[in-house]
Amino acid sequence: MKRPLDPFPGDEASAFALENVADAVFAVDRDFIVRYCNLAAAEVARCAPEEAIGRTCREVFGVRNCRTVCVLRQSMDEARAIANRIVTLKRTGCPEVPVSISAAPIWAMGGTVIGGVQVFRDLSGGGFVSRLAGLQPLDDFGTRDPQLSEIVRMLPQIAQSDSTVLLLGESGTGKELFARAIHKLSQRHGGPFVAVNCGALPEQLMESELFGYKSGAFTDARKDKPGRFALAEAGTLFLDEIGDLPYAMQAKILRALQERAFEPLGGVETVPADVRVVAATNRDLGRMVAEGTFRQDLFYRLSVVVIRIPALRDRLDDVPLLTERLLGRCRMAVSKNIETVSPEAMARLMRHDYPGNIRELENIIEYAAILCQGQTIELCHLPEHLRGEAGACPSRCGRTMAEIRFQAASDAVERHGGNRNAACRELGISKDTLRRILGRRDADD
Template sequence: MKRPLDPFPGDDASAFALENVADGVFAVDRDFIVRYFNLAAGEIARVDPADAVGRTCREVFGVTNCRSVCVLRQCMEEARPIANRIVTLKRAGCPNVPVCVSVAPIWATGGMVIGGVQVFRDLSGGGFVSRLAGLQPLDDFGTCDPHLSEIVRMLPQIAQSDSTVLLLGESGTGKEVFARAIHKLSQRSSGPFVAVNCGALPEQLMESELFGYKSGAFTDARRDKPGRFALADSGTLLLDEIGDLPYAMQAKILRALQERSYEPLGGVETLPADVRVIAATNRDLGRMVAEGTFRQDLYYRLNVVVIRIPPLRERPGDVPLLVERVLGRCRMALTKHISSVSPEAMERLMAHDYPGNIRELENIIEYAAILCQGQVIEPCHLPEDLRGAAGGCGVRSGRTMAEVRFLAAREAVERHGGNRNAACRELEISKDTLRRILGRRDADA
C-alpha cells in the first residue's frame, strides 16, 4: 500500500496500529485527496485501499452531494472536530451500511488546517451476524449491548429445540420480532407462524378463537371454524400478553401444552396440537402466581426457556443503529433524502428513557423525518419534550402522525400559493401521496 509522508508519521508502530484497528480510518489533504486509507476502511467501504490513495474521497465513495452532507468537509471548513455523526455509507454494487463517523482537522505548524482525518465504525452488525452461519433472521438484532448480543448468540440453539419459550420484556421491546426469529431458525420454519394477542381477545370468544369450534356449538356456528392452534399446525404459535389470560382459560392452555392435544368448542374428538408455543408478556408472572391470579403449574410449564429482552434505556448504545434503521424506512416511505442526525439531536435521543422502548423511538424518528425539510435531523425536529432549549419548528407537539403529516403538507401548499406540484417537490413526495395525506385528514374531520 502507498504510504503518505503526512499527515501520519511513517514509523512502523503507527502503521501497524492503524492497520489493525477495527474502525475505518482515512485522511485527506486540503484538496480532499486521500493520503491514507487503512484496511478496515477498505473492508467496510468495499474499496481496495491501494486504489483509494491518490484519488479524491468523492471519487472513492461515489458521493455527488458532498458539499451539503460531508462531515469531513464541515469539520475542515469550521476547523473543529465533530463526533458521533450517524450517516449512511453508499457502496457500489453492495448494500448500503449505517456508520458512526467522527472527524477532526489536521493542523500545520502555523495553525492552518491542511487536511482532515475521519474514523468510521460499521453499525450494521453484519460482522457479528455473519459468524452465526449467515442466518438472515438474526440481522434484525444488530446490537452492541453485551446482554442482548449473548441472547442473539444463543438463538440458533434455542430455536433448534421444540421447548416452550417465554419472552419477558416491557411493551415495545420487540418480543414478537424475537419470536419470529426463533420460528425462522427452527425446523418448523416451513410451517406457519401465528401470533395471537391474548389481551385483545374478548373473554367469551377466547376459547373458540384459540381452539376453534364445531358446527352447532352455539347459535351462529353454522360451520366448523379452526382455531389458532389448528392454523399453526406444524409451525409456531405465539401467545402474546399471556399474562392477560383469564384464570379459567389458563387450565385449557396448560392441557394443550402438557398433552399436546385439545378439543374444539362443541367437539367430542381430541385433536393433536403439533405446534411449538412461544409465550410473551410484559407482566411479572412470578408475582401473579404469588397473588393467585396466574396458575403455578402453567407458569412452570412456560418457564422452560426464558429470554428477558432488556429495555432500550438499558442499552443506549443501540440507539444510533436503531435510528439509522428507522431512517432507512422513512427515506423509502417519505421519499426523502435525510442523510443523518446531528450530534446535538443524537445526544438528546441517547439521553431519553424511552418508556415505550423501540416503538417509541420509531415514532420519534418518523415525527422528526416528517418535519425535517433538509438532510440532517436537528433537535428542533424532535418532539417538544426532547428539544430542550432548541425551540420549535412550527408544529406543536401532542399531535398524531396523521395530523403532523397533514399540517406539513398543508403549510407547504400554502407557502407555494396553492401550487401542489411545487409543494410536492419541497416535501419530496408524489402528487398521489400529497393527495392522500390531505384527503384522508379532510375525510376524518
C-alpha cells in the same frame, strides 16, 4: 457527450465503500452478464461475489418476475437513470419483498451504453437481504449491549429445540421480532407463524378463537372453524400478552401444552397439536403466581426457556445504531434524503428514558423525518416533550406545532404541483391526515 463511467471500482476507497454498503449493488454489460457484485448482492445470490461474475443476473439472482420488473433493462434501453422505482421481487421459496430499485446506464467514451448498474433497497422494515436470500435476519438485532448480544448468540440453539419459550420484556422491546426469529431459525420454518394477542381477545370468544369450534356448537356455528392452534399446525404459535389470559382459560392452554392436543368447542374428539408455542408478556408472572392470578403449573410449563429482553433505557448505547436503521426506513417512506441526526438532537435522544422502548423511538424518528426539510434532523424536529423550550429552529421561532405541520404539508403539496397523493407519499401520511392538517389551519384562519 456523456462522461464515461467505470462500473468496476478502480481504487481502494470506492471499492471499500461499495463492498460495505447495506444495499445490494451489481453491474452488468449489455448482455446482462454480471461484471460486478458487492457483498450484499452476493448474499442475496447465495454465492461469493466472484462466483456471480460472468453469469447472467437472471441466473445469479433467480428472481421469478425478472422480465416484468427489469428496471435495469429500461435504464439501458432508454439511456437514462431511473431512481426509486418501487417493485416487488419474487424468488422461489422466499417471501415477496417490496424494494426500491435505482438503475443507471454505463457509458463508453464514445457515448455508447455498454452496461448498467443497479441498486435495490428494502422497503419492508428490516432483514431485507436475509429474506430475499431465504436466510434468517439475525442482523435485525444489531446491538452493542452485552446482554442482548448474548441472547442473539444463543438464539439459533434455542430455536433448534422444540421447547416452549417465554419472552419477558416491557411493551415495545421487540418480543414478536424475537418470536419470529425463533420460528425462522427452527426446523418449523416452513410451517406457519401464527400470532395471537391474548389481551385483545374477548373472554367469551377466547376458547373458540384458540381451539376452534364444531358445527352446531352454538347458534351461529353453521360450519366447523379451525382455531389458532389448528392454523399453526407444524409451525409456531406466538401467544403474546399471555399474562392477560383469564384464569379458567389458563387451564385449557396448560392441557394443550402438556398433552399436545386440544378439543374444539362442541367437539367430542381430541385433536393432536403439532405446534411449538412461544409466549410473551410484559407482566411479572412470578408475582401473579404468588397473588394467585396466574397458574403455577402453567408458569413452569411455559418457563422451559426464558428470555429476558432488556428495556431500551438499559441499553442507551444502542440508540444511535437503532436511529440509523430507522432513518434508513424513513428515507424511503417519506422520500427524503435525510442523512443524519444533529449532535444536539442525538444528545437529547440519548437522555430520554423511553417508556415505550423501541416502538417509541421508531415513532419519534418517523415524526422528525416528516418535519425535517433538509438532510439533518435537528432538535426542533423532535416531538415537543423531547425538544423542550430550547428546541425551536431559528426559522420557526414562535410558531406552534400546528403551524409547523401545516407548513410542512403545504410545502409538500406545492412541491408536487398540487398533487395531494404524491404529497402524502412524501410525508408518509394518509389523505385524511393531510386533509385534517390543512383543513384545521384553514378553519383557524
